[in-house]
Amino acid sequence: MPPSTRRRLRRVARRLARAYGVPPAPRHLPPVDELVLTILSQNTSDTNRDRAYADLRRAYPRWEQVAGATPGGIAKAIRRGGLAPTKAPRIRAALRSLRRSGVALDHPRALADKEDAELWDLLVGLPGVGPKTAACVLLFSLDRPHFPVDTHVHRVAVRLGLVAERAGAVAAQAALQEAVPPEDVYRLHMGLIRHGREVCVARRPFCSECVLADLCPRVGVGESR
Known part of the structure; x- marks a missing residue:
């Protein structure tokens, strides 16, 4: 991941942390x-x-x-x-x-x-x-810092330009795993999921309400709200 993208990723992490606060603790199932x-x-x-x-x-x-x-x-x-x-x-x-x-x-x-x-x-x-x-x-x-990429995380990461537009979920996961500091993995993962569910939805995302709007190149976004 290029240095400029890493810097934007850190800004994204800080914004989401301020917007959504501390996420619920992990389940810690066996x-x-x-x-x-x-x-x-x-x-x-x-x-x-x-x-x-x-x-x-x-x-x-x-x-x-x-x-x-x-x-x-x-x-x-x-x-x-x-x-x-x-x-x-x-x-x-x-x-x-x-x-x-x-x-x-x-x-x-x-x-x-x-x-x-x-x-x-x-x-x-x-x-x-x-x-x-x-x-x-x-x-x-x-509690080991591995970064899962589901459909929400993948969609948000692509739109933000954090990973290549054509990168699949596996490639996106590898890129984020390498770039995100271990101490930020859980909180950023949960923040991206919540953002993808509530704001950066699959169809017509709520770009006008997005706390990341000024950081986002809106890759692949057509109509938005």
């Missing part, structure tokens, strides 16, 4: 729990994700039970989260892969004692798990 929760979050709302997670835990109180369940049984349990036929086999495959790697699925410290690089490689090597999901586990469960 890593395996966070992994499953993040898979459930794909292409759905936080509310539906949380409902599906609660339903899954009621149906299968232990992760070993989920690993041994049928995809149909898991899909039935998580149906309120959406895309259950897709997410169910992903969850089961990820848990089974962890178990084959010697991970005790139901131990609360499972994965927590691994070094960052080892844990990262293990997570992104799981079926259906990419860099965003791996970063969520590291950041939200273990």
Whole structure:
């Protein structure tokens, strides 16, 4: 990331911090729990994700039970989260892969004692798990400064010119991971998500109300409000 863009990124971080204050503390779920929760979050709302997670835990109180369940049984349990036929086999495959790697699925410290690089490689090597999901586990469960890029973060970063317009989410995540100081990762991540949900929305963003308006080249923005 060029020095000028890094300077603008620091200004963005300060503005968002002033606008939105201190974000809620991370959930700090055990890593395996966070992994499953993040898979459930794909292409759905936080509310539906949380409902599906609660339903899954009621149906299968232990992760070993989920690993041994049928995809149909898991899909039935998580149906309120959406895309259950897709997410169910992903969850089961990820848990089974962890178990084959010697991970005790139901131990609360499972994965927590691994070094960052080892844990990262293990997570992104799981079926259906990419860099965003791996970063969520590291950041939200273990307070390790990895920068997840979801659709909101990606959209805002592109419009601000912090990453290339054609950069995909994986490339954007790598760029932000390299540029954001570790102590700012969580707060900036949460600020960008909130900004993307409330102001820099996908269609007709509220540019007239944006605290970043004077810093934003509005890359790819057509009609705004």
